[in-house]
Amino acid sequence: MTENEPAIRVRGLRKTYGALTAVDGIDLDVHRGETFALLGPNGAGKSTTIEILEGYRTRTSGEVAVLGVDPARGDLDWKARLGIVLQSTAEAAQMTVREQLAHFAHFYPDPRPVDEVIEAVGLTAKAKTRIGKLSGGQRRRVDVALGIIGRPELVFLDEPTTGFDPEARREFWQLIERLKREGTTILLTTHYLDEAARLGDRAGVILGGRLVALGAIDELGGREARVPIVRWRDAAGVRHEQRTERPAELVAAVVAAIGGEPAELEVIRPSLEDVYLELVGAAAGAESEPEASEPPEPEASADPEASEPPEPEASADPEASDIEGVRA
Numbered sequence: 610m611t612e613n614e615p616a617i618r619v620r621g622l623r624k625t626y627g628a629l630t631a632v633d634g635i636d637l638d639v640h641r642g643e644t645f646a647l648l649g650p651n652g653a654g655k656s657t658t659i660e661i662l663e664g665y666r667t668r669t670s671g672e673v674a675v676l677g678v679d680p681a682r683g684d685l686d687w688k689a690r691l692g693i694v695l696q697s698t699a700e701a702a703q704m705t706v707r708e709q710l711a712h713f714a715h716f717y718p719d720p721r722p723v724d725e726v727i728e729a730v731g732l733t734a735k736a737k738t739r740i741g742k743l744s745g746g747q748r749r750r751v752d753v754a755l756g757i758i759g760r761p762e763l764v765f766l767d768e769p770t771t772g773f774d775p776e777a778r779r780e781f782w783q784l785i786e787r788l789k790r791e792g793t794t795i796l797l798t799t800h801y802l803d804e805a806a807r808l809g810d811r812a813g814v815i816l817g818g819r820l821v822a823l824g825a826i827d828e829l830g831g832r833e834a835r836v837p838i839v840r841w842r843d844a845a846g847v848r849h850e851q852r853t854e855r856p857a858e859l860v861a862a863v864v865a866a867i868g869g870e871p872a873e874l875e876v877i878r879p880s881l882e883d884v885y886l887e888l889v890g891a892a893a894g895a896e897s898e899p900e901a902s903e904p905p906e907p908e909a910s911a912d913p914e915a916s917e918p919p920e921p922e923a924s925a926d927p928e929a930s931d932i933e934g935v936r937a
């Protein structure tokens with residue numbers, strides 16, 4: 610792959626499981642060295658997308674290149690350039706943390722030192738503990754450690770901090786920031802919007818298998834969505850709310866008008882979470898309305914089944930069950 614080629618290039622990606630369309634025509638580039646957050650509610654199609662990129666799932670149609678390689682044809686050398694943290698991983702319960710990491714380090718040409726990785730995920734005190742005896746959050750840290758032990762160019766993190774306590778999440782953020790500084794490309798899915806905002810350079814929101822918003826973290830949803838809101842209560846007790854690009858000016862004017870401190874004054878800058886919830890809410894509202902762009906209308910055909918045309922590739926799916934393949 611060339612310098613300018615994105616780390617991940619996706620065009621028209623579709624995935625159906627029998628009659629269900631889980632991914633419905635996604636176009637996406639993730640640039641080298643960037644941290645991209647893929648956001649969306651449960652069942653939106655994030656894991657399906659990520660697992661296709663990792664080579665763990667076949668796609669129904671579309672083009673995909675990950676580090677210049679089609680994941681459907683990725684060999685072990687290609688896999689060794691990736692770091693993968695799946696949503697859940699079955700580790701060897703009988704092995705200690707250090708044994709497990711040392712075992713996986715052997716699969717890679719230039720692994721990170723085992724103890725350095727153990728420290729980076731905050732498991733130094735548990736290095737000699739059997740994995741079966743770790744807490745859920747501690748096991749998740751082992752998953753993350755396994756994902757980065759091979760010094761990957763590109764890391765896939767599928768809900769990496771689920772089950773972490775707040776302190777562990779902060780430590781994890783520091784670890785990701787370190788990977789970013791080293792130039793690692795990161796594709797992250799998370800339900801924690803503060804995490805996406807803190808770590809992500811850009812984000813995409815996926816809903817019903819479609820990418821409905823894409824952009825820099827602080828621009829997602831458009832400029833309008835980010836305009837600060839000023840709220841206060843006037844001397845008569847009436848509540849006011851106003852959106853303005855110049856909140857300080859407005860507050861100064863209100864103070865001057867009231868002749869003192871306004872009651873219950875708040876200046877709010879909508880967060881990524883506010884914008885995300887608005888996007889998801891708007892899409893849910895639009896879904897209940899008829900879509901002009903998506904025929905057929907009832908009168909378009911005499912065929913009662915014409916509203917759900919069977920698609921050639923949507924028939925028997927050989928992998929409609931579980932993830933195939935193993936970690937590199």
Ligand SMILES: Nc1ncnc2c1ncn2[C@@H]1O[C@H](COP(=O)(O)OP(=O)(O)OP(=O)(O)O)[C@@H](O)[C@H]1O
Binds near residue numbers: 631654
């Ligand atoms: N192996 C499978 N067989 C059949 N349907 C599947 C399979 N895997 C996922 N699906 C369906 O595809 C859709 C997308 O699922 P996916 O796991 O990609 O969503 P997600 O966005 O990752 O959700 P979550 O946030 O809950 O992890 C869902 O409706 C899910 O039920």
